[in-house]
Amino acid sequence: MLRAVTTPSPLASAERDRRLLTAAGFVRATNTSVVGITLGVHLGRLGLHGAPLGAVISAGLGGAALAAIGATLFADRVGKRRFLLGLTGLSVLGTLLFAISRSPLSLAAAAFVGMLNGMGKDRGAALIVEQAAIPSTTTDAGRTRAIATYTMLQDLGHALGAVLAGVPAWLAASTGALSQVDHDATFLACAAASALSLVLYARVGRSIEMPVAPARVRISPASRKILTRISALFAVDSLAGGFLTTAMMSYFFFERFGVHEGTIGLLFFGARLMNAASHLGAAFLASRIGLVNTMVFTHIPSSLLLMTVAWAPNFPVAAALFLLREGLVEMDVPTRQSYVLAVVAPEERTFASGITNLVRVSAWAVAPAFAGALMTGDSMHLPLVVGGAMKIVYDVLLYRAFRNLRPPEELRV
Numbered sequence: 001m002l003r004a005v006t007t008p009s010p011l012a013s014a015e016r017d018r019r020l021l022t023a024a025g026f027v028r029a030t031n032t033s034v035v036g037i038t039l040g041v042h043l044g045r046l047g048l049h050g051a052p053l054g055a056v057i058s059a060g061l062g063g064a065a066l067a068a069i070g071a072t073l074f075a076d077r078v079g080k081r082r083f084l085l086g087l088t089g090l091s092v093l094g095t096l097l098f099a100i101s102r103s104p105l106s107l108a109a110a111a112f113v114g115m116l117n118g119m120g121k122d123r124g125a126a127l128i129v130e131q132a133a134i135p136s137t138t139t140d141a142g143r144t145r146a147i148a149t150y151t152m153l154q155d156l157g158h159a160l161g162a163v164l165a166g167v168p169a170w171l172a173a174s175t176g177a178l179s180q181v182d183h184d185a186t187f188l189a190c191a192a193a194s195a196l197s198l199v200l201y202a203r204v205g206r207s208i209e210m211p212v213a214p215a216r217v218r219i220s221p222a223s224r225k226i227l228t229r230i231s232a233l234f235a236v237d238s239l240a241g242g243f244l245t246t247a248m249m250s251y252f253f254f255e256r257f258g259v260h261e262g263t264i265g266l267l268f269f270g271a272r273l274m275n276a277a278s279h280l281g282a283a284f285l286a287s288r289i290g291l292v293n294t295m296v297f298t299h300i301p302s303s304l305l306l307m308t309v310a311w312a313p314n315f316p317v318a319a320a321l322f323l324l325r326e327g328l329v330e331m332d333v334p335t336r337q338s339y340v341l342a343v344v345a346p347e348e349r350t351f352a353s354g355i356t357n358l359v360r361v362s363a364w365a366v367a368p369a370f371a372g373a374l375m376t377g378d379s380m381h382l383p384l385v386v387g388g389a390m391k392i393v394y395d396v397l398l399y400r401a402f403r404n405l406r407p408p409e410e411l412r413v
Helices: 010-045 051-079 080-100 104-114 123-136 140-165 167-175 182-204 221-242 247-255 261-290 291-309 315-329 333-343 347-372 381-403
Strands: none
Touching: 010 051, 010 080, 010 140, 010 182, 010 247, 010 333, 051 080, 051 104, 051 123, 051 261, 051 315, 080 123, 080 182, 104 167, 123 140, 123 247, 123 261, 123 333, 123 347, 140 167, 140 291, 140 333, 167 182, 167 261, 167 315, 221 381, 247 315, 247 381, 261 291, 261 333, 291 315, 291 333, 291 381, 315 347, 333 347
16 A cells, blocks of 8 residues: 655745754854863963964954855855855864864964854854844744744853863863863864764755845845945944954953863853843843844943953952853844844845854954954953943944834834
8 A cells, every 4th residue: 555755844844944954053053162262272272372372263263254255155056055064064174173283374274274263152154054044944023033042052052062161171180180182182072073063954955045046146225225334333343242252251261360271161151051041031022122122222231241350350250240241242143133134135135144244253353363462461351341342332333323224023013
């Protein structure tokens, strides 16, 4: 007796693809967190400090910026799934090379190829593609919650990575020493974990692809105007964020208070849990007061809290202030992503996601070299003050520019 073959409905296929993208994002976020926390201390133990340390971190972010350009211009043309597979392959290769490199030049080259993210938070080319794909798997009303769930699970990955980053230090506590081999093994493990994302991407279906691959990127004049204005503002925010990478903050806690990697890992584990919880809170708040208001009114207090960390008298006080800041600072992430994707046409989403994230990654790539030069001796706190002040300026300008431009779901209320 023949059994009828049933095919999944388009909605079921779309939901399955969203789960696969979310799982891959979780794995990548875990790796990114491990790298962000380990990178600064790893380079310090190799004898790199100040400007050279910042230059290697900038090289990794520079590679991420170049990949973001590729995602913006070519992901839809070559296919989102195919692009993600190629991108992840490069990440595996670069991370492997970084684990065995020792000279500043070879470290910088490997970081560039592997797109090693000293920010400690996943904001690269893969996120651009996934972020652009998620709205096609849900409705306008479900868009912000879908993105909030995606970003929440990313921050849970960031939290897990923070714990894993502290494993070498905890092992060293039982053996009496932390060897460079332990750090090398950490990066090798990150390369192996990245390979898991290749398996997940290979299973993604057609729901994330454009019905017809565009010959070139087409953006309407109205969308171009919006993206130009908002990208300029994002550049200010991201330049400020480049002073505050996870690698730099880990280095700050390591040098200023003398805490070891295990403690730093636990601190960032707590920070990422605060980030993750805030994402769903952001979706709830945005449904009441709007996306732009949620972005601005949660971000300014977080910047003020960050600036107080610079003058904290001891590590417990600094850690408490830092965790309070982390409970607010990420509330603008899902709201910002949802807002950008809502105010452009569906066929413009990959470009919009790409150009706004490209601006952010490019600004991040520039700032660490300057932050590293500032972060010496008695000026260890300066990047925190400069970065926090710049973020407040960004929030004020964003509110003035976009408070009257509402996404579709807010117009229906």
